[in-house]
Amino acid sequence: MRADIKAILKELDSDEFDYYINHMQLTTIETAMHSHTKGQFLYAEGGIVHIFIQEKHWYLPARCFMWIPANVPHSILTYSKKVELYNIYFKTTEEESKFFSKPNIYFANDLLREMILYTQHWFGKINSNDPAKYYFLRAIKENLPQIESTKLPIMMQHPFPKDPKLLEIAKFLNANLETNYTIEEIAQRFGLSTRTLSRKFKENLGMNYVRFLRSLRITKAFELLAEKQHNIYEITLMVGYSSLSAFSNIFYKVAGIRPTEYAKLMVNSTRKE
Numbered sequence: 001m002r003a004d005i006k007a008i009l010k011e012l013d014s015d016e017f018d019y020y021i022n023h024m025q026l027t028t029i030e031t032a033m034h035s036h037t038k039g040q041f042l043y044a045e046g047g048i049v050h051i052f053i054q055e056k057h058w059y060l061p062a063r064c065f066m067w068i069p070a071n072v073p074h075s076i077l078t079y080s081k082k083v084e085l086y087n088i089y090f091k092t093t094e095e096e097s098k099f100f101s102k103p104n105i106y107f108a109n110d111l112l113r114e115m116i117l118y119t120q121h122w123f124g125k126i127n128s129n130d131p132a133k134y135y136f137l138r139a140i141k142e143n144l145p146q147i148e149s150t151k152l153p154i155m156m157q158h159p160f161p162k163d164p165k166l167l168e169i170a171k172f173l174n175a176n177l178e179t180n181y182t183i184e185e186i187a188q189r190f191g192l193s194t195r196t197l198s199r200k201f202k203e204n205l206g207m208n209y210v211r212f213l214r215s216l217r218i219t220k221a222f223e224l225l226a227e228k229q230h231n232i233y234e235i236t237l238m239v240g241y242s243s244l245s246a247f248s249n250i251f252y253k254v255a256g257i258r259p260t261e262y263a264k265l266m267v268n269s270t271r272k273e
Contacts, residue, residue, distance in 0.1 A: 008022055011125060012038050012089055013037045015037075015091075016127070017125040017126060017127040018090065018126070018128075018134070019088065019091070019127070019133075020124065020125050020126065021122045021123055021126065022087045022089075022123065022124075023084070023085065023086045023119070024083075024084070024085045031076045031077075034073065034074070035071050035074065036070065036089065037070050037091075039067065039091075040074075040090075041065060041086075041088040041089070041090065041140075041144070042065060042076075042086070043064075043065040043086040043088075043113075044060050044062050044063075044064060044083055044084070044085055044086075045062060045083070045117075046062050048083075048222050048223040048226055049066075049077070049083060050078060051068070051074055051075070052076075052160060053073070053075075054073075058103070059105075059219045061223075062226040063107065063108055064105055065105070065106055065108050065112075066104070066106075067099070067100070067103060069100060069103060070092055086116050086119070086120070088137065100144075106150045107147075112147065115140050116140070119136070119137070160205075163200060165190060165192070166200055166201070166204055166205070168190065169197075172189075172190075173186070174220070177216060180240055181213075183197060183209040186209070217239040217240055217250075218250065218251055218254045220239050221235055221247075222255070225259060225263050232244065232260060235247075
C-alpha cells in the first residue's frame, strides 16, 4: 500500500476532490472493516481477492472489477501469490445511475482494462486542476453503468460464517478441498451431530453443506486458474473433482463461464513487457 490506510481514509472523506487513486501490488492484504464517503472501484489483475460486505463473502477474480457503493462497510483479504489491485474512488450522488447504489462484480472488457492499466502510476487525489487525469477518470466512471450486462452470477458471493464452529469448519474444508468429506464425517470430526451441523449451515449461511463446499471449491479454482501454475486437469483434482467434465459443468453452472474460457482470459490478461 502506498500510504497508511488511516491517512488515506481521512483524505477520501474530503469533498474537495472527485477522484482518488491507490493502486497496490501485493501478496497479502487484510484490512479491518471500514467505509468511506466515496464509492470504490476495485480491479484485480492476477490472483483472487476476498471482499466481506453486508454480511456476505464476495470473490473478485482476476480480469474482473467490483463496485462498492459509498458508505458501505467492507473489508478486503487476499493471500494470492501476486495481485495487482487497482483502487479508484469516485464521488457519487443519489441522482446518478442505480449502478452506483449496489455492490456487484463484473467482467472488465478489453477497453476498460486498458483504461485501468493506463492509470497504474497515478496516486492520490485527482481534481480539475489536473484536467488530463480528471477527464480520463470521469470517462471511466461514466462508462461503468454501460457494462451492467457483464455482471457475474450471484454465486460470486455467499454469506460467510460468523458462528465460530462453522468458521473453523470452513477453514478446514478450504485447506482440504482435494478430499471429499461428507457432512457426516465433518460433523464427527468437529464433535457435532449431522443434524445439528446441517441446521447450522441453513440457519447461519442460508445454504446446505454441499452447496457451501461447492462454492469453496469453485472459488479456489478461480484462484488457481488466475495463478496460471497448473493445467485444468490438475486443478480439477486439487479442488476435489475426479472428472474434468463434472468440474467443467459445475464451474459453468456457478460462474457462467467454462474453466477453459476463463483460463484463456487469464492468458490474454498477461501484459507484455
